[in-house]
């Protein structure tokens with residue numbers, strides 16, 4: 001059997017070819033899928049996706065997203081929400097992030113075995129990505145500054161008063177990711193929570209018509225790390241949330257396969273095959289955002305409604321957004 005490094009690179013390639021595969025997880029790419037497309041258990045992208053992207057103006061490459069550093073910092077907006085106290089939000093976010101970063105990978109994706117020769121016992125099987133709370137930020141705009149003189153934050157922001165995006169009644173949260181359009185490397189990610197239109201629930205007692213904040217944050221964390229919606233309806237990364245449900249709190253086999261495919265325990269990242277054959281080494285832990293952490297931000301927000309240029313002029317940073325939609329309640333007649 002070939003090494004796991006090769007297997008993971010091939011898995012990345014077959015996703016783009018829409019080939020049959022065992023996992024349903026999908027990775028967000030530098031090219032946004034058409035709005036009407038929904039992933040299936042066997043296909044993350046529409047037929048001819050690379051050609052669709054190449055024909056856009058300007059042409060877009062299809063590169064799966066990934067964080068280079070082993071550690072990524074985040075910051076909760078200091079105002080939190082009038083409906084969720086800062087400490088409750090902070091604790092729940094840490095729980096949600098930990099769901100992903102504490103994941104142990106199955107032996108087939110650990111990168112610990114190569115050609116039948118395995119590393120000595122005791123080697124970690126945990127994913128090689130950590131999320132670190134850098135403390136609150138005053139910044140409440142979604143943005144990424146590309147200039148070396150500007151500081152950044154990977155911010156989590158509540159929208160109590162109004163939802164500044166489309167589909168307010170059915171969108172629970174939105175994650176905006178800035179990335180290098182040629183490599184897929186993520187530069188910045190911000191989460192927005194739609195508390196203006198939906199009542200979030202803290203703790204285990206979730207009302208039947210409530211929205212479990214931990215479930216929602218666990219789902220958004222998948223986007224933060226570069227995963228897209230899965231075609232598996234049981235997965236945390238499935239696109240739709242049912243009110244009153246806590247299922248998305250717990251990663252499924254499919255979610256675990258996804259995170260392990262990107263951030264293998266050996267510290268590598270699965271990238272596009274055109275970049276060093278599809279596997280590159282990650283960097284040692286440094287959770288500082290690019291250009292340093294700023295407690296405040298001083299410039300207006302950049303656009304975040306769709307995929308496209310997301311930085312200042314001359315930037316290589318592009319953005320893509322991913323949201324969690326509400327499943328509309330459907331009344332069924334008794335049989």
Ligand SMILES: [Zn+2]
Pocket residue numbers: 219223229238239322323324325
């Ligand atoms: Zn989503």
